[in-house]
Amino acid sequence: MSTEPTAAPADDVVYDPVTRRVHWLNAVLALVTIMLAWGIVGTPRHSAARGWLITLHGSCGIAILALLLFWAGWRLRHRSPSLRPLMNWFEVALARTIQAALLLLFVAMPVSGYVSLAAAGVPVSLFGIVSIPPLVPVSGRLSQAAIAVHLAGEFLIYGLVALHIGAALLHGFIRRDGIFERMLPPPKL
Secondary structure (H helix, E strand, O other), rough: OOOOOOOOOOOOOOOEEEEEEEEEHHHHHHHHHHHHHHHHOOOOOOOOHHHHHHHHHHHHHHHHHHHHHHHHHHHOOOOOOOOOOOHHHHHHHHHHHHHEEEHHHHHHHHHHHHHHHHHHHOOOEOOOEEEEEEOOOHHHHHHHHHHHHHHHHHHHHHHHHHHHHHHHHHHHHOOOOOOOHOOOOOOOO
16 A cells, blocks of 8 residues: 555646636636526516616626736736647647637627627616726717627637537547646645
């Protein structure tokens, strides 16, 4: 019987705890935001319930944006573990491209959502508590353009998140190369 302790993953192989928490908090917020969006679609126009769902949906989007800004600052000082040699150059390039596209979309979605409402003259607030001033002029064209960006972004996010999850599952359950585990909470010893 061996008395050696179970080796924990090396710090340079896994993401740091803050990055892992931000990743999973962002995933939960994105899921809640999507469910709220689906609720908006099924709610009668000009109803109080629809207005409240729009406020919650937008507030979750703003929370995602704030979380991403925090994460970007964190990443400046905390490097991510290398994907090499576990993945070839093409897989690394594809992973980085999908991550960058998701990052851009998670910024573009709250911004386009805000612009669509503010340009339509609709008051925007954070969870109904803090009013966000209109930073764009009232313009039907601008509002419609922002709605188009928001809707296109919705379907791009669905596709990219599906690719991201598919790749994670590929690494976790088929290749079993340790990539998947790098973003999971550390095992309890």
